[in-house]
Amino acid sequence: MSSHLVEVDSAKRFNDMKTPPINPSLGIFPKSWSEESAGRIPGNIPIWVGILSELTEFALFFVAYFIAKFYYPDIFSQGPQNLHTSLGVANTIVLLTSSYFMAKAMSFIRINDKVKCEGYLWLAFSCGCIYLIIKTWEFHWNTLQGFSANTNEFFTVYYYMTFNHFIHVGWASCAILWVIFRLRRGAYSAQENSGLEALAVYWHMIDLMWILIFPLVYVLR
Amino acid sequence: MKAIKLIKLEWFLAALIAITLLNTFLGEQFSSTTLVCILIALTVTYKGFIVIDHFMELKHANKNLRFLMKCYFVIFPSLIIVSAFY
Numbered sequence: 001m002s003s004h005l006v007e008v009d010s011a012k013r014f015n016d017m018k019t020p021p022i023n024p025s026l027g028i029f030p031k032s033w034s035e036e037s038a039g040r041i042p043g044n045i046p047i048w049v050g051i052l053s054e055l056t057e058f059a060l061f062f063v064a065y066f067i068a069k070f071y072y073p074d075i076f077s078q079g080p081q082n083l084h085t086s087l088g089v090a091n092t093i094v095l096l097t098s099s100y101f102m103a104k105a106m107s108f109i110r111i112n113d114k115v116k117c118e119g120y121l122w123l124a125f126s127c128g129c130i131y132l133i134i135k136t137w138e139f140h141w142n143t144l145q146g147f148s149a150n151t152n153e154f155f156t157v158y159y160y161m162t163f164n165h166f167i168h169v170g171w172a173s174c175a176i177l178w179v180i181f182r183l184r185r186g187a188y189s190a191q192e193n194s195g196l197e198a199l200a201v202y203w204h205m206i207d208l209m210w211i212l213i214f215p216l217v218y219v220l221r
Numbered sequence: 222m223k224a225i226k227l228i229k230l231e232w233f234l235a236a237l238i239a240i241t242l243l244n245t246f247l248g249e250q251f252s253s254t255t256l257v258c259i260l261i262a263l264t265v266t267y268k269g270f271i272v273i274d275h276f277m278e279l280k281h282a283n284k285n286l287r288f289l290m291k292c293y294f295v296i297f298p299s300l301i302i303v304s305a306f307y
Contacts, residue, residue: 039283048286055293066300073307085245092241100234103276107230204277208290211268212297214241215261219248220301 043198051205054168058209061161065216072153077221079154082147087138088218091131092210095169098127099207102200112190114183121180124203128173135166158217165213168206175199233271240264258305262298269294 035041041048069076105120142148142155149159179199182188188196244261251257270291274280279287 033285035283038285039281041283041286042278052289059293059297062297062300066304069304070307080248085249089241089245093238096234096237096241099272099276100230103230103278106278201277204272207276208269208272208294211265211272212294215244215248215265215301219244219261220258220304221248221252 043201044194047198047202051202054205062212065157068153068157075152075154080218080221083218084138084141085218087134088214091134092214094127094131095207095210098124099204101127102203106197106200109188109193109196110190118180118183121176125173125176128169128176131169132166161213161217165209172203172206230275233275237268237271240268255305259302262301266294266298
């Protein structure tokens with residue numbers, strides 16, 4: 001009896017060693033930053049580290065834009081007139097709509113309607129593909145007009161910002177496919193959907209960046 | 222309540238598209254006067270706030286993240302206004 005208790009006790013200690021208790025706080029941040037007092041973090045912390053890094057990267061592009069515009073105001077005034085504005089507007093509407101589809105997908109997973117959730121994810125993915133097709137067509141159209149990244153300072157900034165954004169939409173569209181695959185495997189439900197929510201906030205971040213890029217390169221003259 | 226939320230999302234999408242078209246119209250029809258730049262900057266801020274609060278759902282979520290995101294959409298539209306005075 002006693003040896004059995006010892007065995008149980010040692011097995012318990014062995015398990016405790018294998019899975020030490022997780023300390024959710026590193027203890028290096030003010031308590032006011034904690035999730036309990038500041039509020040829920042949509043998705044998860046790693047995706048927000050990624051989002052804030054991406055925002056910093058785009059912030060550098062925007063600062064570069066304003067500095068270049070300060071030194072070359074005439075070039076930046078003429079630049080947008082050489083672009084295909086309708087394609088820029090179409091892409092803005094496509095991305096805004098994709099954000100709406102993503103928000104709807106989140107609404108449906110919260111009520112465990114996985115069929116509708118998957119449907120809206122496919123719609124968001126389609127919007128991502130349409131954006132990529134339109135953007136590729138726009139780059140091709142620019143080339144036919146004789147414009148490239150070396151044309152002038154405006155086009156250098158334009159290609160720098162829009163091609164970078166293009167890449168982000170590309171890999172986020174691939175991430176949607178991955179999330180659809182995981183949804184079909186039963187990874188998400190009304191109770192646990194942090195992975196899906198992480199993708200949703202990342203997708204909205206990409207939309208937000210386009211909301212800023214669009215007026216800078218297509219509208220302001 | 223859920224139905225109201227979904228209808229709200231549709232209204233927000235319609236508002237975002239309408240603002241985009243308005244911005245394009247302003248940019249196409251008028252040279253970038255200071256007033257046009259200020260209008261565009263304000264609408265960009267508004268669009269950003271809608272996406273942050275209602276699509277990203279930060280309105281009732283972490284206040285620090287919401288603050289950071291909103292700061293972003295105050296700082297850069299402000300630079301659009303500043304650039305109008307170049």
